[in-house]
Amino acid sequence: MIGELLLADLCADLPPAVRMQRMVVSLRAQFRCGAVALLQHEEDHLRPVAVDGLVRDALGRRFAAGLHPRLAAIVARRGVTCFHHDSTLPDPYDGLIDERVGEPLPVHDCMGVSLHVEGKPWGVLTLDALEVGTFTEAAQAALQRLTPVIEAALRITRLEAEIRALRQSRADAPAGEVVRDDGEIIGQSEAIAHLLHELRVVADSELPVLLLGETGVGKELFAHRLHRQSRRRNRPLIHVNCAALPESLAESELFGHVRGAFSGATGERPGRFEAADGGTLFLDEVGELPLSIQAKLLRTLQNGEIQRLGSDRPRRVDVRVIAATNRHLREHVRAGSFRADLYHRLSVYPVPIPPLRERDNDVLLLAGHFLELNRARLGLRSLRLSAAAQVALRRYPWPGNVRELEHVISRAALKLVSRGASRNEIATLDADLFADLFADGLGAPVPGEAPAPQPLPGAADMLAATLREAVDACQRACIERALAAHGGNWAGAARQLGVDASNLHKLARRLGFRREDAGRSQRPARRAA
Structure with missing residues (x-):
């Protein structure tokens, strides 16, 4: 029965994640066990791609086979490996079985099989049963018979992914070259799915990309993904942290210098643009660049030329620029701290990364x-x-x-x-x-026009509320405390909270802040800018 279901799925037009999830659900029902997991080799560890019967966070875990003897034993064998109830090897899913969350696994049976696609190791399939004797010799033989069907499903899934990648790759890609989606980006939400689709669309273009997002959202990770999926993927990706560049050295770091350009310049030195020639230059925290360097960066983006510090000879470079910032650059343009022409040049394709x-x-x-x-x-x-x-x-x-x-x-x-x-x-x-x-960690309030700050919700309050109520209460308290700390200045509060000021106003209105409070506090913010 299970074989017929798997064969039917092979003929169906299913998304890869759906096909694999249907597979593990069917296997769990067929073998009447507590949990089934399908794990794929990824560098030096095994990554769960579909699970049934394990806790929800299992898909985000990564299991190093060297640290889990049972997984190592399954990987080492070509056939079915069975661990009976008297096995002394620790189980990698201790505490993760959905039916017994947090409990040590009782005496139980476990079996697994290593999976191969086109003769190469692909990963492993594991099954855990909470009742002793579940995985009899007949059950092991049944899993052995199903293994070729499971591997066929994996092969078809892989071929479908390669076909999609080939369709998305450029027309002049070398024969057999496939853009692989191998980034360590963990997430299944609609927001992440939309973002990854957008990155695939823009990756193959030569357009500058501006990654926008709050602190800690992973802008560098997405920049690396953009480069890997671009036609420059076999060329260097050079990372420059603009916030860490001293103004006195920024020009030399980016564009290089010649001997005698400044005190201590004892020889010629190429800059980051030359290092990235033919590839990609990632300008992280680009909003921190000094104005003097912004003008030279703009010239390079416009005509593809750089000039080493102290030299009169321009040099041609072929570099794609990916920039990232957690700042609201439009506000900096209005304040005069960021060039409008550079902003428009960098933001040809802005990509917001969801918090x-x-x-x-x-x-x-x-x-x-x-x-x-x-x-x-x-x-x-x-x-x-x-x-x-x-x-x-x-x-x-x-x-x-x-x-x-x-x-x-x-x-x-x-x-x-x-x-x-x-x-x-x-x-x-x-x-x-x-x-x-x-806990209250935003600092003590100071006098000002902001609403009186309320204590941040405690853990007990958060657990007693609905999700929306808890999030709203915490956001409202954070905004009130930030406004109090900045004397009612919304721009200052936005900087402290790490959000765009216009988005903060929208959020405040939704949370019920009075319009007159917002209006009264906006005026000094504009003057400060």
Whole structure:
């Protein structure tokens, strides 16, 4: 029966994720087991691509086979590998089985098989049963018979992906060259799916791209993805952190210098533009560039020429520029701190990157990824989130986005270990370990025209509210405290909160701030700009 279902799916026009998910669901029903996982080789680890019966954050985890003896044993064999109830090898899914979340797996059976596509290792399929004796010799034989059908489904899925990639690649791509989607971007939300589609569309053009987004959303990661999917992918990608360039050295770093150009210039030195010739130059935090350098950058973007500091001879360069900023450059243009002509040249194709709070359940997938990293780093048997902790993480607005989530998970894991958690037992991060997220951390209020600040909601309040109510309450309190700290100046509050001022006004209106409060506080902000 299961074989017929898998064969029917092979003939159906299904998205890859749907086909793989249907496969693991069908296998779990066929073998009457507690969990099934399909994991793909990715560099030095195994990445879950479809699971049934495991916790939601499992898809975000990465399992290093060298740290999980059962997975290593499955990878090493070509046929079915079975671990009976008396196996002493630790199970990689301890604490992650949906039916027994947070509990050590009882005596149980496990089996798995390594999967190959076109003769090359693809990954593994694992099955866990909570009842002893589930995986009999007949069950193992049945899995062995199904393995070729499973591998055929993977091969068809791979071929379909390659066909789509070829259609999206440029017409003059070398024969057999495929743009592979191999970036470590974790997420299944509609916002991320839309962003990845947009990046694929613009990647093959030669247009400058301006990545816009709050601190911590992963702008550098998306810049690397753009380069990998572009026709320049076999050429260098040079990263320049504009915020770290001293004004006195910025010109030399970007455009190079000749001997004697300044004190200490004992020889010629090419700049970052020459290093990126033929490839891509990623200007991170481009809004921090001094005005004097902005003029020279504009000239390079316009005519493709650079001039080393101290030289009269221009040099031709062929560079695609990807820029990124967490600032609202339009406001800086109005304030005179950023050139309007450079802004228009860089923002030929602006790409906004969604903040974590707009990515639905991606927070749990990312949390799973960081949990597994910390589990390995701290030498823990298993590390997971309690149900209350999952709710708390989903309700928090994440002003620091993915970077903040990574630090929060690491901090909570360290706290748990410092409290004496055993490395040989399942370690569970409860909601109280994340209480500092909701603590009053924005500083004491100062007198001004802003509304009186209210305390930020505590963890108990957050868990008692609906998701929308909790997010609204936290956002309202954050805005009030930021306004109080800046004497009612909305531009200052926006900078503190790391958001665009116009978006802050829209959010404030939705949260019920009075129009006269907003209007009264806008006037000094414009004068300051």
